Amino acid sequence: MPLVSGLDVISECTSRGFVAGAFNTTNIETTMGIIAAVERVGVPTFIQVAPTNVALSGYEYIYDMVSRRLADTDVAVALHLDHGKSIEAVEGALAARFTSIMIDASEAPYDENVATSQHARELCGAGIALEAELGSIGGKEDDVSPEFASTTDPTQVAPFVDAVGCDMLAVSVGNVHGYAPNARIDFELLDRVRAASPVPLVIHGGSGLPAEQFGRLHAFGVVKVNIASDLRNAMIRTFGEAYVANQNEDSLIRVSKDAVAAIAEVVEERIRVFNPSVA
Numbered sequence: 001m002p003l004v005s006g007l008d009v010i011s012e013c014t015s016r017g018f019v020a021g022a023f024n025t026t027n028i029e030t031t032m033g034i035i036a037a038v039e040r041v042g043v044p045t046f047i048q049v050a051p052t053n054v055a056l057s058g059y060e061y062i063y064d065m066v067s068r069r070l071a072d073t074d075v076a077v078a079l080h081l082d083h084g085k086s087i088e089a090v091e092g093a094l095a096a097r098f099t100s101i102m103i104d105a106s107e108a109p110y111d112e113n114v115a116t117s118q119h120a121r122e123l124c125g126a127g128i129a130l131e132a133e134l135g136s137i138g139g140k141e142d143d144v145s146p147e148f149a150s151t152t153d154p155t156q157v158a159p160f161v162d163a164v165g166c167d168m169l170a171v172s173v174g175n176v177h178g179y180a181p182n183a184r185i186d187f188e189l190l191d192r193v194r195a196a197s198p199v200p201l202v203i204h205g206g207s208g209l210p211a212e213q214f215g216r217l218h219a220f221g222v223v224k225v226n227i228a229s230d231l232r233n234a235m236i237r238t239f240g241e242a243y244v245a246n247q248n249e250d251s252l253i254r255v256s257k258d259a260v261a262a263i264a265e266v267v268e269e270r271i272r273v274f275n276p277s278v279a
């Protein structure tokens with residue numbers, strides 16, 4: 001099926017009691033691995049890239065690759081801009097027909113975050129899902145670290161969501177980007193944020209969190225969990241192991257297919273951990 005709006009992924013997950021994985025792609029192997037796993041489990045999913053991917057290719061390449069591979073699948077998948085740090089990034093992804101957008105002005109003062117996120121809402125219109133961030137998630141996001149990290153203030157949640165009109169809210173509740181050995185969700189804080197939020201929540205930094213925390217997220221209003229580092233590592237590991245095993249290895253097709261399988265395995269395992277009810 002064609003790409004669906006992020007709004008459809010949110011509503012289908014909410015009504016069926018699912019947490020959607022949001023998996024960062026970079027290239028054809030990662031895309032094929034993600035979609036192979038999504039077909040096996042049948043859970044609506046986000047595929048995403050951050051603006052940093054422009055250094056390698058661009059939004060149009062990603063759109064073409066993802067939508068072409070999805071044409072012969074029947075699971076709802078949205079194409080999402082991860083960490084749009086500027087209005088230019090939002091405009092670029094929308095021009096390439098992305099169906100879901102994150103505006104991340106979370107490092108700016110509150111009023112500036114509201115104003116920038118409102119601008120993104122206007123650009124997206126009513127048919128594209130918008131994710132905004134309140135509180136700043138720490139750790140390294142695509143080689144870029146925020147200058148400071150701060151947890152989400154529950155008292156700001158309802159006014160922020162009402163002012164912006166976002167469809168989902170990324171929160172900073174102990175989650176950290178990348179592989180952070182001590183990252184833990186503070187469920188007491190997450191519960192206070194959930195109680196205050198009119199929209200479902202998003203957890204970034206899924207690769208660094210202990211697996212036993214994921215199965216509880218649906219009960220805390222979470223609709224989307226981002227996974228990037230795990231997939232990149234699966235790809236790099238596959239090629240690294242092939243080279244270590246044979247420095248004359250030249251079957252790029254075989255090693256690439258191994259990488260697709262390794263990525264699919266990680267994605268399927270994550271979707272099942274997020275959704276213990278999936279058979």
Ligand SMILES: [Zn+2]
Binds near residue numbers: 177204
């Ligand atoms: Zn993130």
